[in-house]
Amino acid sequence: xxxxxxxxxxxxxxxxxxxxxxxxxxxxxxxxxxxxxxxxxxxxxxxxxxxxxxxxxxxxxxxxxxxxxxxxxxxxxxxxxxxxxxxxxxxxxxxxxxxxxxxxxxxxxxxxxxxxxxxxxxxxxxxxxxxxxxxxxxxxxxxxxxxxxxxxxxxxxx
Amino acid sequence: xxxxxxxxxxxxxxxxxxxxxxxxxxxxxxxxxxxxxxxxxxxxxxxxxxxxxxxxxxxxxxxxxxxxxxxxxxxxxxxxxxxxxxxxxxxxxxxxxxxxxxxxxxxxxxxxxxxxxxxxxxxxxxxxxxxxxxxxxxxxxxxxxxxxxxxxxxxxxxxxxxxxxxxxxxxxxxxxxxxxxxxxxxxxxxxxxxxxxxxxxxxxxxxxxxxxxxxxxxxxxxxxxxxxxxxxxxxxxxxxxxxxxxxxxxxxxxxxxxxxxxxxxxxxxxxxxxxxxxxxxxxxxxxxxxxxxxxxxxxxxxxxxxxxxxxxxxxxxxxxxxxxxxxxxxxxxxxxxxxxxxxxxxxxxxxxxxxxxxxxxxxxxxxxxxxxxxxxxxxxxxxxxxxxxxxxxxxxxxxxxxxxxxxxxxxxxxxxxxxxxxxxxxxxxxxxxxxxxxxxxxxxxxxxxxxxxxxxxxxxxxxxxxxxxxxxxxxxxxxxxxxxxxxxxxxxxxxxxxxxxxxxxxxxxxxxxxxxxxxxxxxxxxxxxxxxxxxxxxxxxxxxxxxxxxxxxxxxxxxxxxxxxxxxxxxxxxxxxxx
Numbered sequence: 144x145x146x147x148x149x150x151x152x153x154x155x156x157x158x159x160x161x162x163x164x165x166x167x168x169x170x171x172x173x174x175x176x177x178x179x180x181x182x183x184x185x186x187x188x189x190x191x192x193x194x195x196x197x198x199x200x201x202x203x204x205x206x207x208x209x210x211x212x213x214x215x216x217x218x219x220x221x222x223x224x225x226x227x228x229x230x231x232x233x234x235x236x237x238x239x240x241x242x243x244x245x246x247x248x249x250x251x252x253x254x255x256x257x258x259x260x261x262x263x264x265x266x267x268x269x270x271x272x273x274x275x276x277x278x279x280x281x282x283x284x285x286x287x288x289x290x291x292x293x294x295x296x297x298x299x300x301x
Numbered sequence: 302x303x304x305x306x307x308x309x310x311x312x313x314x315x316x317x318x319x320x321x322x323x324x325x326x327x328x329x330x331x332x333x334x335x336x337x338x339x340x341x342x343x344x345x346x347x348x349x350x351x352x353x354x355x356x357x358x359x360x361x362x363x364x365x366x367x368x369x370x371x372x373x374x375x376x377x378x379x380x381x382x383x384x385x386x387x388x389x390x391x392x393x394x395x396x397x398x399x400x401x402x403x404x405x406x407x408x409x410x411x412x413x414x415x416x417x418x419x420x421x422x423x424x425x426x427x428x429x430x431x432x433x434x435x436x437x438x439x440x441x442x443x444x445x446x447x448x449x450x451x452x453x454x455x456x457x458x459x460x461x462x463x464x465x466x467x468x469x470x471x472x473x474x475x476x477x478x479x480x481x482x483x484x485x486x487x488x489x490x491x492x493x494x495x496x497x498x499x500x501x502x503x504x505x506x507x508x509x510x511x512x513x514x515x516x517x518x519x520x521x522x523x524x525x526x527x528x529x530x531x532x533x534x535x536x537x538x539x540x541x542x543x544x545x546x547x548x549x550x551x552x553x554x555x556x557x558x559x560x561x562x563x564x565x566x567x568x569x570x571x572x573x574x575x576x577x578x579x580x581x582x583x584x585x586x587x588x589x590x591x592x593x594x595x596x597x598x599x600x601x602x603x604x605x606x607x608x609x610x611x612x613x614x615x616x617x618x619x620x621x622x623x624x625x626x627x628x629x630x631x632x633x634x635x636x637x638x639x640x641x642x643x644x645x646x647x648x649x650x651x652x653x654x655x656x657x658x659x660x661x662x663x664x665x666x667x668x669x670x671x672x673x674x675x676x677x678x679x680x681x682x683x684x685x686x687x688x689x690x691x692x693x694x695x696x697x698x699x700x701x702x703x704x705x706x707x708x709x710x711x712x713x714x715x716x717x718x719x720x721x722x723x724x725x726x727x728x729x730x731x732x733x734x735x736x737x738x739x740x741x742x743x744x745x746x747x748x749x750x751x752x753x754x755x756x757x758x759x760x761x762x763x764x765x766x767x768x769x770x771x772x773x774x775x776x777x778x779x780x781x782x783x784x785x786x787x788x789x790x791x792x793x794x795x796x797x798x799x800x801x802x803x804x805x806x807x808x809x810x811x812x813x814x815x816x817x818x819x820x821x822x823x824x825x826x827x828x829x830x831x832x833x834x835x836x837x838x839x840x841x842x843x844x845x846x847x848x849x850x851x852x853x854x855x856x857x858x859x860x861x862x863x864x865x866x867x868x869x870x871x872x873x874x875x876x877x878x879x880x
Contacts, residue, residue, distance in 0.1 A: 187483050191876060200460070201876035202469025202482040209471040 154192060156181055161196050168199050171207060175214060183219045190216075220255045220262040222300045224248060226278045229268030236290070237276040241265065243290040244278065247297050260300070305371040310378070322364035322375055323351055333377050334386065334415055336393075337452035338365040339501050340816050341462065341802065348452055349389045350415065354379050361385050387419055393450050395426045397504075404448070404505040409813045411503035412450060433478070438488030440665050441496060441510055441658040441809075449479050449506035455498035462802060464777040465608065467491040467876075468498070479506075482876040489878050491611060493776070495604035495800045496658030496682075496809015509658045509810060512679040513689060519650040519679070520563040526649045528638070529564040530630045530709070531555060533571055534656040534720030534805035535683045537826035541819070542687030542812035543697040548822030550830050553702025558690050559654075560703065566638075569705045570653070571712030573626040573633065574719045574728070576848070577601065578839035580865050581623045581725075582732040583856035585795055589766065594618045596771075596786060596793040599725050601625045603663035604800030604809075606869065608776050613783050614871035622866040626719065627653050627660055628669050630709065631676030632864040637852045638709055639672075650678045654686045656720070656808035659800065671864045682810025711844035714745075714830070714837035721827045722774035722804035723750035723757060726797040730761055730770070732840045738764045745837050751828070753803060753821065756782060758793075774799040774807075 160177045164170040174193060179185055185208050194201040208214045226241045245251055248261040255262045271277045274286035285296060306313045307325060314329035321344065326333050337348035344365035352361040356374035361382060364375075376382060394416060401407055433446040453470065456479065460466040467490055469482050481490030499507045519525050540549040559567045585597050600606060600621040609616060624632070630653070635646035653660060657680075663669070664677040681689075690697055704710070715731050718724030727747045734742045749759035750770065755778035761768045771793045773779045779798045785791040801807045803820035806827060836842060853861045872878065 187877075190483075194876075200466035200469070200482070202466060205471060205482045206469045210473050 153182055153189075157189065157192060158196070161193070166196055166198075168197050168203075171197060171199070171204065172211075175204075175208060179214060184215045184217055186216055186218075215262075217253075217255055217262075218259065220250075220260050222260060222281050223262045223264065224278065224280050224297075225264045225266045225269070227267070227269055227271075227276060228265050229272065229275075231272035232268075232275040232277055235275045239290050240276050240278060240288050240293065243293045244297070247294050261297070307369050307371070307373040307375065309375045316369040316373075318369075320369050322353060322355070322362075322367045322369055322373075325369050326364065326375075326377060331377060333364050334418060335365060336411060336415060336450070336503055337454060339454050339457075340818075341501065342454060342457045343461070345453055345457070348393070348450070350386060352382055352385050352389070353377050354382050383419075387421060390415055390419055390421060391424050392426065394421070394424045396428045396430050397450070398430045398447050405508040405511070406505035410505060436480070436487050437510060438486035439490075439492065439494065439510060440488065440662045441494035442487055442492070442499060443508050443510050444480065444487060445506055445508075446478055446480065447506075448504045450504055451477055451479065452503060453479070454501040454503065455479060455507060458497045458501045462775050462777055463493070463495060463497055463608075463800070464612075464780040465491065465493055465495075467493075485877045491874060491876055491878060493604045493607040493611070493800065494659040494662040494809075495776070497801060499658065499809050500807075500811070500813065500815050509682050509685065510661060511685055512661070512681060513685050516652055516679050516681060516689070519652070524648060526566075526644045527564045527652060528566045528568060528634050528649060529559050529652045529654065530568050530570045530573075530627070530634075531559070531654045532627070532656055532660075532720070532805060533574060533717045533724075533827070534808060534811070534823070535654050535686070536717075537720065537806060537823045537830065538656060538683050538811045539687060540697070542684055543690060545698055547819045548826045550826050551697075552830070553704070554697055554700040555654075555686075556705055557700045557703045558693075558695050558697060561695050561700075562689060562693055564652070566642075566706045566709075568630070568634070568638075568709035569712050569716075570626045570630055570655075571716035571719070572705075572709045572842070572844060573629040574716035575712055575839035575842045575845050576629055576633075576865070577623055577626050577719075577725075578715060578728050578732050579845060579849075579856045580629075580861060581621050582729050582736065582839075584621055584623065585729065585733055586737060587857065589768075589794065596791070596796045597621055599795075599797045600867075601719065601725055602659070602799045602801075602805070603657070604659040605776065605779060605798045607659065607662070607872075608779065608800065609783075610870055610872040611874050612780070613787065616783065616786065617869045617871060619786075620869060622862075622868065624669075624865055624867045625660075625663060626716075627655065627680075628663065628676055628867070629865045631664070631669070632671040633709065633848075635672035635674050635676060636864060637848065640852075641708060646672060646674055649674075651676065653677050653680045654683065655680055656683050656805045656811045657801075658682060658809040660810075668867055683808075683812055684810060687812065708844055708847065711842060712834075713839055713842050714832065714834040715839040716842075717830045717834065718827055720805045721751070721824045722799050723752070723772045723797065724804060724827070725799075726750045726759075726770055726772050726795065728839055729795070730763075730768070731838050733768075734761070734763050735838065735840065737766070742838075750797075751824075753817070753824070768795065769793045770795050770797070772797045774804050775802040776800055 190204045194204045250256040316325040336350040346363040346366040351364045353364045354376040430447040436444040536552040540551040598620045639646040661680040715728035757772040806823040807820045
């Protein structure tokens with residue numbers, strides 16, 4: 144799955160980013176940010192490429208990528224769903240919402256659906272506790288989500 | 302450095318700028334328990350076991366990394382400290398497997414010792430260990446992630462001492478895991494098998510891949526003829542694992558113990574160390590007289606060899622083609638000795654006792670079958686041999702001394718010093734000098750190549766030639782030398798490299814603990830053993846002379862090439878190795 148998305152043009156693009164940010168270990172996190180922005184995720188070959196170009200071990204790069212939840216090593220779907228599991232959302236049915244979303248999206252938390260449509264994440268609070276339970280799809284916020292309406296809500300996205 | 306005093310436990314103790322609280326305490330003989338701290342490594346402050354109370358500081362501070370300042374007042378065992386320290390260790394134990402009785406580190410585990418020192422009799426919080434799979438894919442190192450306490454000594458060792466950086470810490474918090482990048486099994490990862498991570502692991506998370514069961518099986522099989530060889534550095538360390546102080550030379554007891562275990566012949570890798578000098582010395586002379594390639598690099602240390610194959614394959618032509626003494630021994634045992642003794646090599650098993658875990662990998666290299674059989678069948682570390690001696694109920698300290706068997710047991714002082722950094726260089730120079738000049742070397746002690754400095758250089762006048770030599774131990778030091786050589790900034794003729802700090806005496810298979818002080822004591826014993834031997838030049842070993850006369854012809858002969866020389870495999874420095 145990973146290799147399919149890494150075409151010949153990917154590496155010159157990464158190289159461009161490295162040149163712009165500076166090929167030193169200090170630039171690692173910035174480079175990772177920009178590369179993920181560009182190709183959507185940070186698979187193993189990309190991490191190894193960056194390690195080699197910065198003169199650091201692949202393990203150092205993987206350590207950083209695995210530490211920050213922002214970075215992902217699997218390809219992202221076209222839409223990112225974030226379901227809040229903070230205290231308020233959780234006690235007002237957020238757990239059930241998450242189950243139904245996972246069922247409709249066809250993937251678990253931290254995964255991407257096989258049709259590459261959705262990536263599913265859990266967030267711990269988005270500061271909208273008064274509207275709980277809350278979820279977001281890309282930039283859209285959905286409040287007081289009812290499990291029965293989840294399917295309809297997700298079907299709007301292509 | 303300005304000197305001043307600080308107060309530890311109501312006692313004034315000397316300290317100086319740049320010191321840590323732990324250093325000042327240790328210097329004054331005050332014990333502070335530690336866990337992630339290791340004298341070979343820079344302090345990390347990761348485990349919080351060495352916490353102390355410092356007047357004026359809001360919280361308890363890790364003494365291993367906290368700098369001293371004039372007038373500082375420290376308490377190392379106040380009620381507050383003891384309570385915090387106990388909690389830290391209890392939390393480490395909370396998800397630690399409680400199978401101490403069947404753990405390979407039972408008795409040598411630092412976490413176990415710490416729990417004992419702190420008198421911990423219950424663990425208030427208990428959670429299940431994570432149940433992660435044990436990785437035994439490597440021929441040298443076995444990793445059990447459940448036993449890992451995330452102290453990161455192995456990471457620091459692999460990166461800073463060995464310049465391999467083959468391990469990483471993945472993830473965050475409770476889910477963190479140490480291992481090779483991308484969850485690669487160690488057997489397929491960038492690893493030189495040196496075992497230095499094992500030497501620094503405080504628990505049973507990293508241990509050698511044992512071959513004790515295979516060796517017992519061979520010893521118990523009446524159809525099998527068992528031959529054992531012992532490496533130079535084993536004799537100055539084995540005693541430590543059997544209750545003796547560091548620095549004891551136990552050669553004679555070791556041979557007696559090996560006979561008691563049931564080996565049919567007890568031979569010495571020192572014999573083939575002398576042979577290595579004959580072959581490698583003549584190879585050096587040939588290269589000096591025929592235009593290189595120079596510098597010639599030594600080939601005895603299998604951790605170093607694999608490091609070179611991964612990180613600097615362009616220098617493979619510079620490496621001596623000589624096999625290591627272990628592999629020369631295997632090839633000769635199943636040919637020369639089999640012939641002399643009338644033993645069927647198919648029914649012979651060659652066992653090595655090595656201070657090294659990389660030797661396990663070396664013995665299994667596909668090319669190491671010059672005899673027509675697997676030249677060396679099983680490799681045990683010094684620790685594994687000690688384990689077998691214990692299991693056999695042998696009273697090691699009170700064993701009478703005995704000699705090695707013939708014809709692969711006689712050796713010289715030049716061979717025993719292979720166990721210390723600089724030893725191969727010194728041994729080779731003793732022989733090369735006399736072969737090239739035809740004169741007797743007045744003083745065989747070539748001290749500039751001795752000692753624990755990371756990189757040593759020496760110039761030796763041999764006839765008209767000013768031979769430039771360099772010696773490195775620890776692969777980070779080796780990497781520095783390699784950079785110089787590759788950049789054309791060095792004009793050495795001969796370079797000795799050993800993967801492990803201190804040379805083989807600090808090897809990844811040696812008894813635990815191994816500290817800078819213990820390495821010095823083992824080195825002293827090595828040079829003492831050299832001084833005490835009647836012959837100290839490899840080319841004067843009568844058994845070696847007989848081997849050439851009866852079997853090999855002369856150094857670098859066709860037969861010698863077939864049995865005693867080898868070739869190397871260029872590899873990449875990819876984190877995931879494709880075999």
